[in-house]
Amino acid sequence: MSLHELIFYSVVAVLTLSILLAFIRLMKGPSLPDRVVALEAISTMGIGVIAVYTVTTGEGVFLDVAMILALVSFLGTVALAYYIQKPASSEEGD
Amino acid sequence: MSEIISTVLMGVGALFMGLAGIGILRMPDLFMRMSCSTKSSTLGVGFLMLAVCFRFPHLSIISRAAAIVVFVFLTAPIAAHMIGRAAYISGVPLWSKSVIDQLCNRYDRCTLHLESYALSEPTSPASEEEASHQDPAVPG
Incomplete structure (x- = not known):
């Protein structure tokens, strides 16, 4: 089972690295939509981490957490999109 | 397996x-x-x-x-x-080397209304020129 462990650790390392890269974009993103995109990518990668953790521990309960995380991330993204486009539409005093 | x-x-x-x-x-x-x-x-x-x-x-x-x-x-x-x-x-700029912006001057940013032809009041001199290039039979 050494190869399985090796692949598992490399998978966790790649996921962590991609979350770190998205977090760098979240920190230095020049505009607000950049940060929203980075946040959504981070939550999607979090769903992936939860899937890998489910494979490791064998607890199927964590998949519920992944489902709730997907739901909350979608709602947050939609709310932030409305927040981004609101100043442009109320600028002319509608 | x-x-x-x-x-x-x-x-x-x-x-x-x-x-x-x-x-x-x-x-x-x-x-x-x-x-x-x-x-x-x-x-x-x-x-x-x-x-x-x-x-x-x-x-x-x-x-x-x-x-x-x-x-x-x-x-x-x-x-x-x-x-x-x-x-x-909200006006996030495109990449400086991108070659086409098909929504340019077709999106009324105040009323959020999308036109299939260029907007009637030109906001920049490029929109008139783009409107003349358009197919006149495009339905509104």
């Missing part, structure tokens, strides 16, 4: 996730970043959930994983579309 398939699928999913991470950092433009991260990470989630299904072939696990995959595949394009629309409305 199912463990090997599961491990391979997990590796492929992690590869797509890594591509999404690299793309979201290295792409020069918001819209390219959004395209890259949305498509690639959605596919990565699909592969990882498939790995979970192959590892534990019970009905409860498979139904949850299928629900997650369907939900992510439904909501990720909608979320990306909403962010892209909001970003374009």
Whole structure:
């Protein structure tokens, strides 16, 4: 089972690295939509981490957490999109 | 056998996730970043959930994983579309080397109304020239 462990650790390392890269974009993103995109990518990668953790521990309960995380991330993204486009539409005093 | 398939699928999913991470950092433009991260990470989630299904072939696990995959595949394009629309409305600049902006002068940013032809009141001298290039039979 050494190869399985090796692949598992490399998978966790790649996921962590991609979350770190998205977090760098979240920190230095020049505009607000950049940060929203980075946040959504981070939550999607979090769903992936939860899937890998489910494979490791064998607890199927964590998949519920992944489902709730997907739901909350979608709602947050939609709310932030409305927040981004609101100043442009109320600028002319509608 | 199912463990090997599961491990391979997990590796492929992690590869797509890594591509999404690299793309979201290295792409020069918001819209390219959004395209890259949305498509690639959605596919990565699909592969990882498939790995979970192959590892534990019970009905409860498979139904949850299928629900997650369907939900992510439904909501990720909608979320990306909403962010892209909001970003374009709020005036996020495109990459300086991008060759075409098909929504240029067709989106009324005050009323959020999309025209299939150029807007009647020109906001920049380029819009008149673009309107003359248009097919006159385009329906409103």
